[in-house]
Amino acid sequence: MSNLIVRPTRIPAVVLVIPRRFGDERGWFSETYSTRTFSDALGGITFMQDNQAFSAQKGTLRGLHFQRPPEPQAKLVRVLRGSIFDVAVDLRLGSPTYGHWVGETLTANGGEQLFVPHGFAHGYCTLEPNTEVAYKVDGFYAPACDAGLAWDDPTIGISWPIAAEDAILSDKDKKQPAFAGFISPFHVHQTSAAA
Numbered sequence: 001m002s003n004l005i006v007r008p009t010r011i012p013a014v015v016l017v018i019p020r021r022f023g024d025e026r027g028w029f030s031e032t033y034s035t036r037t038f039s040d041a042l043g044g045i046t047f048m049q050d051n052q053a054f055s056a057q058k059g060t061l062r063g064l065h066f067q068r069p070p071e072p073q074a075k076l077v078r079v080l081r082g083s084i085f086d087v088a089v090d091l092r093l094g095s096p097t098y099g100h101w102v103g104e105t106l107t108a109n110g111g112e113q114l115f116v117p118h119g120f121a122h123g124y125c126t127l128e129p130n131t132e133v134a135y136k137v138d139g140f141y142a143p144a145c146d147a148g149l150a151w152d153d154p155t156i157g158i159s160w161p162i163a164a165e166d167a168i169l170s171d172k173d174k175k176q177p178a179f180a181g182f183i184s185p186f187h188v189h190q191t192s193a194a195a
């Protein structure tokens, strides 16, 4: 039996992985990341940084974010506590799913992880209070390359599982630009281990 369930989403480059949990009378154990088991699913990616975010309230929405080249970031996202609706948006010029989004519910109880490659915007909203998210990135934080798109952009049309008036946003995310007129720096044929 494999220690990792791998399921492509409706955008094949965005992959859901579920590491096996070994349960016993004490609880459970799981290898939440291993280059040995994940490399087949994610390619030869080298993660450089671990991030963790705590959101006190249900409906906290972070995104849509990405870093422009030369510092793009692929992300491997999982939930330590609570649950989120995790979203990736295809920004790769030439992709048949350009401008399309995919969302997956990630929970601490289920241990699901979402891989978001280079060329995608990423965002999530929390589905319960006191939710903690941990994620690996394959590029360092580069504020000069930080970029974003409006979480509620009508052209992208993400079906968030919360009412717009209930979304809790940073000041930055309240002012992210619209997708209309966006000029993507990414291309589907960019050679990258993560896209």
Ligand SMILES: Cc1cn([C@H]2C[C@H](O)[C@@H](COP(=O)(O)OP(=O)(O)O[C@H]3O[C@H](C)C(=O)[C@H](O)[C@H]3O)O2)c(=O)[nH]c1=O
Pocket: 051, 053, 062, 063, 065, 066, 075, 122, 123, 124, 140, 141, 170
């Ligand atoms: C992302 C990041 C942020 N910071 C500092 C910068 C700010 O002073 C503070 C909060 O940053 P921000 O408001 O951008 O955090 P989030 O809104 O959670 O943004 C993240 O959430 C969405 C879902 C993402 O996919 C990105 O990883 C990231 O943009 O942490 C750092 O020092 N290092 C980092 O790697």
